Amino acid sequence: MDTFGLLAQGLLTALEPINMLYALIGVTLGTAVGVLPGIGPALTVALLLPVTYKLDPAGSLIMFAGIYYGGMYGGSTTSILLNTPGESASIVTALEGNKMARNGRGGPALATAAIGSFVAGLLATIGLAFIAPTVVKMALSFGPAEYFALMILAFMTVSAAFGDSTLRGLTALFIGLALGLIGIDLQTGQARLAFGIPDLLDGVEVTTLAVALFAVGEALSVAASKGGDSTIQAIKGSVWMTREDWRRSWKPWLRGTAIGFPIGAMPAGGAEIGTFLSYSVEKNLTTKPEEFGKGAIEGVAGPEAANNASAAGTLVPLLTLGLPTTATAAIMLAGFQQFGLQPGPLLFATNPQLVWGLIASLLVANLMLLVLNLPLIGVWIKLLTIPTPWLYAGILLFATLGTIGANSAVFQLNVFGLFSWPMSFELGMLLAFGLLGYGLRRFGYPIAPVVVGLILGPMAEQQLRRALAISQGDPMILVHSPIAIVLLLLAATAVLLPLYLRARGRGKVLAQLGASED
Amino acid sequence: MKQFVLATIVAGAIALPAAAADYKIMAPAAPGGGWDQTARSMQTALQDEKISASVQVNNVPGAGGTIGLAQFVNQANGDPAQLIVGGYVMVGAILTNASPVTLDQVTPIARLTGEYEALVVPAASDIKDMAGLVAKLKADPGAVSWGGGSAGGTDHITAGLIAKAVGVDPTKVNYIAYSGGGEALAAILGGQVTVGISGYGEFAEQIKAGTLRIIGISSDAKVEGIDAPTFKEGGVDVSIQNWRMVAAAPGISAEQKAAVLADVDKMVTSASWTKILADKGWANTYLAGDEFAAQLKKDTESTAAILKDIGLVK
Numbered sequence: 026m027d028t029f030g031l032l033a034q035g036l037l038t039a040l041e042p043i044n045m046l047y048a049l050i051g052v053t054l055g056t057a058v059g060v061l062p063g064i065g066p067a068l069t070v071a072l073l074l075p076v077t078y079k080l081d082p083a084g085s086l087i088m089f090a091g092i093y094y095g096g097m098y099g100g101s102t103t104s105i106l107l108n109t110p111g112e113s114a115s116i117v118t119a120l121e122g123n124k125m126a127r128n129g130r131g132g133p134a135l136a137t138a139a140i141g142s143f144v145a146g147l148l149a150t151i152g153l154a155f156i157a158p159t160v161v162k163m164a165l166s167f168g169p170a171e172y173f174a175l176m177i178l179a180f181m182t183v184s185a186a187f188g189d190s191t192l193r194g195l196t197a198l199f200i201g202l203a204l205g206l207i208g209i210d211l212q213t214g215q216a217r218l219a220f221g222i223p224d225l226l227d228g229v230e231v232t233t234l235a236v237a238l239f240a241v242g243e244a245l246s247v248a249a250s251k252g253g254d255s256t257i258q259a260i261k262g263s264v265w266m267t268r269e270d271w272r273r274s275w276k277p278w279l280r281g282t283a284i285g286f287p288i289g290a291m292p293a294g295g296a297e298i299g300t301f302l303s304y305s306v307e308k309n310l311t312t313k314p315e316e317f318g319k320g321a322i323e324g325v326a327g328p329e330a331a332n333n334a335s336a337a338g339t340l341v342p343l344l345t346l347g348l349p350t351t352a353t354a355a356i357m358l359a360g361f362q363q364f365g366l367q368p369g370p371l372l373f374a375t376n377p378q379l380v381w382g383l384i385a386s387l388l389v390a391n392l393m394l395l396v397l398n399l400p401l402i403g404v405w406i407k408l409l410t411i412p413t414p415w416l417y418a419g420i421l422l423f424a425t426l427g428t429i430g431a432n433s434a435v436f437q438l439n440v441f442g443l444f445s446w447p448m449s450f451e452l453g454m455l456l457a458f459g460l461l462g463y464g465l466r467r468f469g470y471p472i473a474p475v476v477v478g479l480i481l482g483p484m485a486e487q488q489l490r491r492a493l494a495i496s497q498g499d500p501m502i503l504v505h506s507p508i509a510i511v512l513l514l515l516a517a518t519a520v521l522l523p524l525y526l527r528a529r530g531r532g533k534v535l536a537q538l539g540a541s542e543d
Numbered sequence: 544m545k546q547f548v549l550a551t552i553v554a555g556a557i558a559l560p561a562a563a564a565d566y567k568i569m570a571p572a573a574p575g576g577g578w579d580q581t582a583r584s585m586q587t588a589l590q591d592e593k594i595s596a597s598v599q600v601n602n603v604p605g606a607g608g609t610i611g612l613a614q615f616v617n618q619a620n621g622d623p624a625q626l627i628v629g630g631y632v633m634v635g636a637i638l639t640n641a642s643p644v645t646l647d648q649v650t651p652i653a654r655l656t657g658e659y660e661a662l663v664v665p666a667a668s669d670i671k672d673m674a675g676l677v678a679k680l681k682a683d684p685g686a687v688s689w690g691g692g693s694a695g696g697t698d699h700i701t702a703g704l705i706a707k708a709v710g711v712d713p714t715k716v717n718y719i720a721y722s723g724g725g726e727a728l729a730a731i732l733g734g735q736v737t738v739g740i741s742g743y744g745e746f747a748e749q750i751k752a753g754t755l756r757i758i759g760i761s762s763d764a765k766v767e768g769i770d771a772p773t774f775k776e777g778g779v780d781v782s783i784q785n786w787r788m789v790a791a792a793p794g795i796s797a798e799q800k801a802a803v804l805a806d807v808d809k810m811v812t813s814a815s816w817t818k819i820l821a822d823k824g825w826a827n828t829y830l831a832g833d834e835f836a837a838q839l840k841k842d843t844e845s846t847a848a849i850l851k852d853i854g855l856v857k
Binding site: 164165166167168169209210211212213214215216223224226227342346491494495497 | 604606609610613639640642643685686688693694695699717719720721722728729730732733735736749855
């Protein structure tokens with residue numbers, strides 16, 4: 026049977042009433058658990074995987090896909106409404122999304138995220154079905170040197186895109202890079218900057234840092250500002266996307282998909298890189314640069330599409346090579362193993378029904394999510410009408426609950442041998458970073474580069490060291506391939522082009538642009 | 544109020560499996576990994592076989608399992624209802640992390656499953672067998688890059704043992720650590736590293752498809768279904784297995800230990816467990832009680848020696 030036939034057959038199975046019910050249950054459960062910060066889709070699926078054990082393979086996979094997409098969507102909802110990114114891939118969404126929500130445009134923000142996720146999920150799933158073997162060949166040609174060049178490109182574009190002031194942006198970035206050094210070094214197995222504390226051996230958890238800086242830091246700022254002046258305007262204008270919103274969203278959706286899918290397909294990519302790059306691209310291409318940092322819809326539409334497209338992208342190496350490249354993909358692997366299947370190069374040939382069933386169920390789950398969530402947007406944004414002090418108390422509770430839920434390690438805190446009570450180290454870090462977040466806000470430093478540094482720093486370091494180890498110390502390996510050279514040239518352009526334009530006397534324009542961004 | 548209501552629902556959903564547990568199994572790793580899957584498989588088998596009415600699994604990830612181990616030793620002391628899953632990786636992690644708690648502080652119950660290490664090269668590689676690799680290694684140890692899991696783990700230890708066995712300085716091994724067998728697999732397939740070393744399961748499908756060539760397996764004797772010579776047959780006197788085990792709390796009585804042993808024994812011989820092992824492709828290397836304790840001691844000593852040789856432990 027050809028690809029279309031198999032896909033159609035898979036869709037027919039997925040559209041049976043009982044399977045639709047499983048999809049609905051999966052999407053609802055996934056969304057409910059996914060809204061907790063710190064509990065991303067991976068943990069959601071792991072927690073709910075046993076629920077699917079008793080079902081038949083089709084039902085199980087469909088529920089599974091529902092939980093997965095539901096978990097992803099739940100993360101974006103809290104990012105936008107409460108500024109608490111539930112996972113690293115929705116950090117960028119919080120940047121513009123939450124600003125939109127505070128300006129009374131929460132409805133359009135949620136809608137563009139939902140529709141963008143749907144569009145990207147749809148296109149990327151179709152991409153998965155038709156060009157997976159080609160994509161995987163390209164991804165495999167990426168060695169450590171090429172990854173390092175990609176990281177450099179991400180660093181350059183990101184620090185340019187996130188900082189209003191270059192110095193402040195770089196300062197924040199370097200705080201993140203320093204935090205990224207904490208923990209066991211992968212290449213040597215030695216602990217760095219852990220100060221003998223076992224909980225630091227695995228480094229700083231990205232979601233803990235993100236939730237602390239975004240949510241806790243902001244709650245502290247609100248508490249510190251006298252009288253708790255409510256800057257939140259729950260609803261302004263239409264709850265739905267206007268014609269203007271559609272016009273500004275559709276291109277970012279497509280661009281986000283084009284960026285997210287190949288990066289997701291790379292064995293060592295990580296969904297968040299796609300969201301960073303998409304944000305940078307949208308900020309550069311927008312016709313309204315003055316809105317960025319204040320709630321630009323492009324800054325939600327692009328990264329959300331990239332996020333979902335890369336989620337579908339991670340299935341490429343999983344299904345074609347048996348390579349789980351993310352925590353979520355690893356759990357999906359466990360889902361396959363329930364049926365005694367080992368994903369790998371032969372899976373498409375040996376078990377086409379199941380593979381196409383999975384792809385079809387992803388499409389159905391995606392659609393279900395859209396149907397479920399669009400009517401709910403009106404309910405969600407009512408959250409914002411809660412008086413500010415209450416809202417932030419709720420956010421703090423939420424952030425704490427999520428952090429404990431994701432990492433339940435506790436120890437006994439002993440004060441001079443007099444008192445002893447259970448303490449969670451993760452919670453201590455949440456509070457400490459919350460204070461850092463407050464400090465950064467207070468003195469006008471951007472927050473996002475800190476998180477970006479924590480995510481990209483360790484990746485860049487590992488790839489650089491791998492490249493040099495393989496070449497036995499010869500730095501020429503970094504420019505040995507055309508891919509690496511092109512990526513590095515792009516990175517150089519990102520830095521040098523503004524300088525060149527300034528030298529040509531167009532500095533005024535740039536300065537104006539820069540000034541209007543503040 | 545909505546988020547409060549929602550939070551309550553979510554907290555309830557998470558706490559749901561917590562009702563009245565006969566056994567509480569700690570997986571000292573994140574959900575999805577080998578230890579987590581082992582713990583959850585035990586949960587399934589113990590409940591399905593009605594050995595235990597209710598089994599609860601909790602995850603305490605971090606630092607090769609040593610964070611979970613420390614918490615287990617502190618909190619489970621004397622409680623026969625609490626179990627911890629672990630494995631060979633923990634032995635190395637305790638040494639490299641200078642962990643304050645060790646496996647001496649828990650009550651070993653049984654080794655449950657094991658996986659052998661496979662040595663592979665891309666199909667296009669000019670290395671055809673173990674002898675070819677050894678020749679290259681002896682000529683220039685640095686020119687052979689080994690791709691595998693994290694530094695100090697089973698894969699790294701195996702690479703060190705192979706070098707040592709053929710008379711090459713283990714500190715000269717050019718080991719490239721990846722966060723796991725999967726990421727390493729991409730580097731091996733892409734020809735970024737010379738050889739790949741990891742659990743057989745990580746490579747099985749690629750070997751079947753002919754994109755990777757297996758040049759050795761770390762078992763003592765040939766394994767059924769794996770068409771490869773052992774390291775020993777290839778002239779390298781190394782055998783190692785990456786095992787997973789279950790242990791009980793410190794400070795339990797001999798009767799309590801015997802009861803746990805009996806339950807685990809019943810589980811291992813059950814049909815559910817056999818089916819799980821077959822589905823997941825895990826080898827049954829069940830070894831219980833004192834025999835396992837003796838084997839654990841031996842493994843700990845040899846691991847400490849090789850980690851010193853590689854230079855990871857002072």
